[in-house]
Amino acid sequence: MYAKEKGGKSRRGLYGWRAFFAVFGCGTVAAFVVMGIIIGSLNMFFSALSSPEQRQESPLVLGTRQPRETTKPGVLDLCELVEAQAMMSATTGNRINEGDQYEDTALSDKEADPRTVSDSCTWEVSVGATEVWNFNLEYVAYMETKGNSDLIELAERRFESEVGEVENVLKAVEEEGDIENLKREGDGKYFYSPSDDGGGFVFIRRVKSGVYVVTLTSSDRGTGKTAELQDYRVETVKVAEMFDEAFERQIPDL
Numbered sequence: 001m002y003a004k005e006k007g008g009k010s011r012r013g014l015y016g017w018r019a020f021f022a023v024f025g026c027g028t029v030a031a032f033v034v035m036g037i038i039i040g041s042l043n044m045f046f047s048a049l050s051s052p053e054q055r056q057e058s059p060l061v062l063g064t065r066q067p068r069e070t071t072k073p074g075v076l077d078l079c080e081l082v083e084a085q086a087m088m089s090a091t092t093g094n095r096i097n098e099g100d101q102y103e104d105t106a107l108s109d110k111e112a113d114p115r116t117v118s119d120s121c122t123w124e125v126s127v128g129a130t131e132v133w134n135f136n137l138e139y140v141a142y143m144e145t146k147g148n149s150d151l152i153e154l155a156e157r158r159f160e161s162e163v164g165e166v167e168n169v170l171k172a173v174e175e176e177g178d179i180e181n182l183k184r185e186g187d188g189k190y191f192y193s194p195s196d197d198g199g200g201f202v203f204i205r206r207v208k209s210g211v212y213v214v215t216l217t218s219s220d221r222g223t224g225k226t227a228e229l230q231d232y233r234v235e236t237v238k239v240a241e242m243f244d245e246a247f248e249r250q251i252p253d254l
Contacts, residue, residue: 068252071143073106076250078139078212078243079121087239088135090123096134097122106143114145114154124219127235131227132219139243141210141251151209151254159187159206162213166191169215170199175229179203179237184244190236192229201232205240207247209254214239 079102082090092099102119105112118140125135140158142151166173170193179188186207193199200217216232 068249070252071250073104076104076117076141076143076246077102077119078137078246079119081242081246082121082123082137082239085242087242088123088125088127088133088235090125090135094124095121096124113147114149114151115143117141117143127227127231131231133227134215134217134219136215136217137212138215139210139212141247143209144252155206155209155211156187158211159204162204162211163189166202166204169202172199174199179233179240182237182240182244184248186244188240190233192232201227201229201236203236203240205243207244208251210247210251212243212247214243 079099081087083092083095097120099121101121104117105115118138120136120138122134122136125133127133142149142154145151170191172193173191174194175192177190179190182188184207186205188203188205190201190203192201200215202216203214205212205214214236216227216235218227
């Protein structure tokens with residue numbers, strides 16, 4: 001309808017509340033249109049990033065380990081790895097023996113052949129809520145040779161020698177066998193004796209041209225609870241995976 005002015009003339013347009021709602025409605029529609037354009041543009045942008053064609057043009061390439069010909073002196077250090085990863089809660093603070101037994105002949109005796117890296121370390125660790133164990137690690141790695149030495153053969157001999165020494169560590173071996181499900185290739189054997197008989201658990205492992213020995217025994221400060229074979233096995237698998245990887249990555253490929 002048209003509003004009439006004085007004198008009988010009519011005015012064209014919207015006034016009053018009709019004008020208010022007209023302006024409000026147009027503004028709302030315009031806002032929705034703008035938001036729709038923005039959202040649509042963003043969807044098109046992200047769809048282009050994740051499209052199959054785009055993925056085919058830029059395939060993800062996973063890095064692989066290149067063959068290692070040598071390792072810098074001091075790099076392979078399993079005792080340092082134990083503390084860095086706090087394996088079985090092992091830290092510098094609860095280490096029992098002095099940390100000065102590390103030897104890399106590339107540093108101490110450059111004429112030695114083959115080059116070897118070795119160390120021995122012991123911690124008193126807390127396992128679970130009540131148990132206290134002594135965690136001992138010894139290892140030797142035959143790294144490089146200038147002559148004709150077969151480093152794998154040297155490691156195999158060392159492995160057999162460590163197996164023969166178990167009777168001097170455990171009083172009465174009740175069970176022995178292999179720890180399954182380890183990812184790396186190599187030789188491995190465990191020996192178990194009940195802790196209440198002065199025993200414990202010994203795991204001997206060879207990976208490439210390196211051998212390490214993990215010995216777990218109940219500490220005198222424990223609660224008297226006897227550690228079961230499965231307890232030892234579970235904790236040993238955790239550290240063995242890391243030791244295996246360190247040997248695999250840091251011992252040169254022959």
